[in-house]
Amino acid sequence: MNNTYNIKLKGFTIVEILIVMVLTSITITFAYGTLNYIQKLFMHTKEQQGFIQDYCNLNNRLILELKRAEIVKYSNDNEFLLIRDSFITKLEFQPKYVLMKSRLITDTFQVETGKIEKREFLLQDGLIDQKLINAFSFPVKYSGQVFNLYFYKEYNSSVIMKYIRN
Numbered sequence: 001m002n003n004t005y006n007i008k009l010k011g012f013t014i015v016e017i018l019i020v021m022v023l024t025s026i027t028i029t030f031a032y033g034t035l036n037y038i039q040k041l042f043m044h045t046k047e048q049q050g051f052i053q054d055y056c057n058l059n060n061r062l063i064l065e066l067k068r069a070e071i072v073k074y075s076n077d078n079e080f081l082l083i084r085d086s087f088i089t090k091l092e093f094q095p096k097y098v099l100m101k102s103r104l105i106t107d108t109f110q111v112e113t114g115k116i117e118k119r120e121f122l123l124q125d126g127l128i129d130q131k132l133i134n135a136f137s138f139p140v141k142y143s144g145q146v147f148n149l150y151f152y153k154e155y156n157s158s159v160i161m162k163y164i165r166n
Helices: 014-068 157-165
Strands: 071-076 079-084 087-093 098-102 105-109 117-120 133-142 145-152
Touching: 014 079, 014 087, 014 098, 014 105, 014 133, 014 145, 071 133
Parallel strands: none
Antiparallel strands: 071 079, 079 087, 087 098, 098 105, 117 133, 133 145
């Protein structure tokens, strides 16, 4: 007796496998495009957070240093001196960053600044010849936006008299 079994193996056809491969490749292409977009978005967010941190740190440090300083003067268009007792903090503005130098420490703030506007302290007789600064402001630029920082220094009469005598 010759028994032949007709066994039919079940499987996928070549057309079905090709359709699955095409659909898988389309899905991977979309996933890769989304991944690139998310990476760019993450990098932009990281850069933006770095700017915000430097901007806030610069603002807070300037407010603190101006409160502590007895006088504020400038030595040239891009440098200010914040003086208290024998302690001098030098504020240097460069196009792409701001340096705050004091004794052995230099802080760098990675912000793009514009033209510095300053207002000199006036007495009734005229200008103090050593250029005391009453207020100054400068724009900080980021991604086409401009943020203006404005600082005001109020002098009391004892500091002014002490400064005039020197």
